[in-house]
Amino acid sequence: MITLADCQQRDATDPLRTLRDQFTLPAGVIYLDGNSLGVLPNTAAARVAQVVTQEWGQGLIRSWNTAGWFNMPQRMGDKIAPLIGAGPGEVVATDTTSINLYKVLSAALHMAAQDAPGRKTLLSERSNFPTDLYMAEALCQERGFTLKLVEPEEIAASLNADVAVLMLTHVNYRTGAMHDMAAVSAAAHAAGALVVWDLAHSAGAVPVALKTAGANFAVGCGYKYLNGGPGAPAFVWVNPQHAERFWQPLAGWWGHATPFDFTPDYRPAPGINRYLCGTQPILSMAALECGLDTFAAAAPQGDMRALRSKSLALTDCFMDLVDERCSGFGLGLATPREHAQRGSQVSLTRDNAPASSGGSGAFAIMQALIARGVIGDFRAGDGQRHLDILRFGFTPLYIGFEDVWHAVEHLRQVLETREWTRPEFNQKHSVT
Ligand SMILES: *Cc1c(COP(=O)(O)O)cnc(C)c1O
Numbered sequence: 034m035i036t037l038a039d040c041q042q043r044d045a046t047d048p049l050r051t052l053r054d055q056f057t058l059p060a061g062v063i064y065l066d067g068n069s070l071g072v073l074p075n076t077a078a079a080r081v082a083q084v085v086t087q088e089w090g091q092g093l094i095r096s097w098n099t100a101g102w103f104n105m106p107q108r109m110g111d112k113i114a115p116l117i118g119a120g121p122g123e124v125v126a127t128d129t130t131s132i133n134l135y136k137v138l139s140a141a142l143h144m145a146a147q148d149a150p151g152r153k154t155l156l157s158e159r160s161n162f163p164t165d166l167y168m169a170e171a172l173c174q175e176r177g178f179t180l181k182l183v184e185p186e187e188i189a190a191s192l193n194a195d196v197a198v199l200m201l202t203h204v205n206y207r208t209g210a211m212h213d214m215a216a217v218s219a220a221a222h223a224a225g226a227l228v229v230w231d232l233a234h235s236a237g238a239v240p241v242a243l244k245t246a247g248a249n250f251a252v253g254c255g256y257k258y259l260n261g262g263p264g265a266p267a268f269v270w271v272n273p274q275h276a277e278r279f280w281q282p283l284a285g286w287w288g289h290a291t292p293f294d295f296t297p298d299y300r301p302a303p304g305i306n307r308y309l310c311g312t313q314p315i316l317s318m319a320a321l322e323c324g325l326d327t328f329a330a331a332a333p334q335g336d337m338r339a340l341r342s343k344s345l346a347l348t349d350c351f352m353d354l355v356d357e358r359c360s361g362f363g364l365g366l367a368t369p370r371e372h373a374q375r376g377s378q379v380s381l382t383r384d385n386a387p388a389s390s391g392g393s394g395a396f397a398i399m400q401a402l403i404a405r406g407v408i409g410d411f412r413a414g415d416g417q418r419h420l421d422i423l424r425f426g427f428t429p430l431y432i433g434f435e436d437v438w439h440a441v442e443h444l445r446q447v448l449e450t451r452e453w454t455r456p457e458f459n460q461k462h463s464v465t
Contacts, residue, residue, distance in 0.1 A: 035357065056073060056431050057073045064408050069426065071428070081316055110268060117243050124270045127266055127287075129266075130252050132310075133267050139281060145197035151195075156181050156198070158202070162233065166180070197226060204234035209234075211235075215245065229251070230248050233252075252270075262324065331430055343429035348377065348379050366382070377428065380412075382420040392421065
């Protein structure tokens with residue numbers, strides 16, 4: 034049995050414990066939703082204020098040069114690159130994950146159309162994040178491809194001679210299950226397909242080695258584990274071997290080789306820079322930089338090993354405590370126990386009851402937890418294969434073992450007292 038004292042002891046000897054001091058967290062909150070919106074770095078408020086009052090207020094348009102605004106996508110990209118196994122000059126921070134996915138999927142389909150014109154399938158996972166599937170669906174319609182969706186265990190067998198592109202999210206947003214990027218990329222290539230990875234739940238959470246894995250394209254999110262702030266710019270990487278083969282479809286002036294020549298014709302910038310489109314949100318870039326800088330000490334030169342081992346220890350501890358203390362309440366585990374197969378979150382399911390008796394209750398259980406200051410989130414199931422999910426993200430930068438203990442104790446109390454059945458916890462909001 035794990036005790037509170039055990040957890041306190043683990044915090045006391047945790048070499049990463051002081052990393053938490055880089056962040057401003059509200060008192061009385063155990064924040065287990067850093068996989069959805071990361072927390073506020075201490076430096077962000079003053080830095081954004083400085084950009085507003087000095088760089089904008091005083092510097093005005095001169096700041097594009099004097100304050101380094103113009104190169105922010107590349108500067109952020111170079112800070113992200115080591116965390117995802119990419120080289121300097123290979124990543125830019127820009128736009129949203131959805132938009133970057135559109136760019137790389139479009140390039141991938143172009144490439145496939147040239148190199149393997151007979152292939153007409155874009156393969157992905159049915160439980161991929163919806164925006165990824167929507168973007169893929171739209172592009173397939175436009176380009177005459179078919180989007181085929183399968184379950185994770187069906188991917189290998191589905192990589193047939195018709196598959197042009199395999200598009201996957203490395204760590205599943207619902208279950209936290211993680212693909213073996215190198216093995217899946219190799220299988221895709223062996224089958225003659227290109228592979229696009231979404232790193233939304235990977236960057237800053239687990240070690241990623243894009244280049245070693247031989248990936249073709251990748252996108253990821255700035256506001257989750259990278260702590261870049263709400264709506265932070267996302268990022269995009271293209272394997273340098275083919276970064277220059279195509280224009281991406283959103284060929285805006287920021288991706289032009291010489292934007293300030295103002296020529297009427299488009300000439301793409303070299304390398305990843307052509308994946309920029311238009312003017313960047315500088316205030317958001319400044320906040321993102323504060324988030325990225327919190328990794329300087331945590332992951333020196335992009336070495337994620339210390340963060341990863343703490344993340345695994347935290348998620349192990351949570352799973353074990355739920356087993357020990359919350360049995361008999363109909364909870365199940367949607368996240369693989371195998372270390373190599375999970376990201377940095379744990380998703381719990383709850384037995385489905387008929388809707389007339391409140392369904393799984395997972396939504397209301399999460400609302401009751403949030404009212405107690407334990408913030409995770411809820412993801413609805415489809416009533417069939419995919420159950421309702423209680424999602425808990427464990428960010429090793431600022432979560433400790435005592436937090437894990439208290440989170441599970443609150444969960445136990447909410448279940449034991451049936452606090453979640455109260456009407457106020459059963460009202461839906463527009464953002465879950
Ligand atoms: C969070 C997330 C996104 C978010 O896309 P936005 O364009 O930032 O809204 C996309 N894909 C995955 C897999 C995600 O987890």
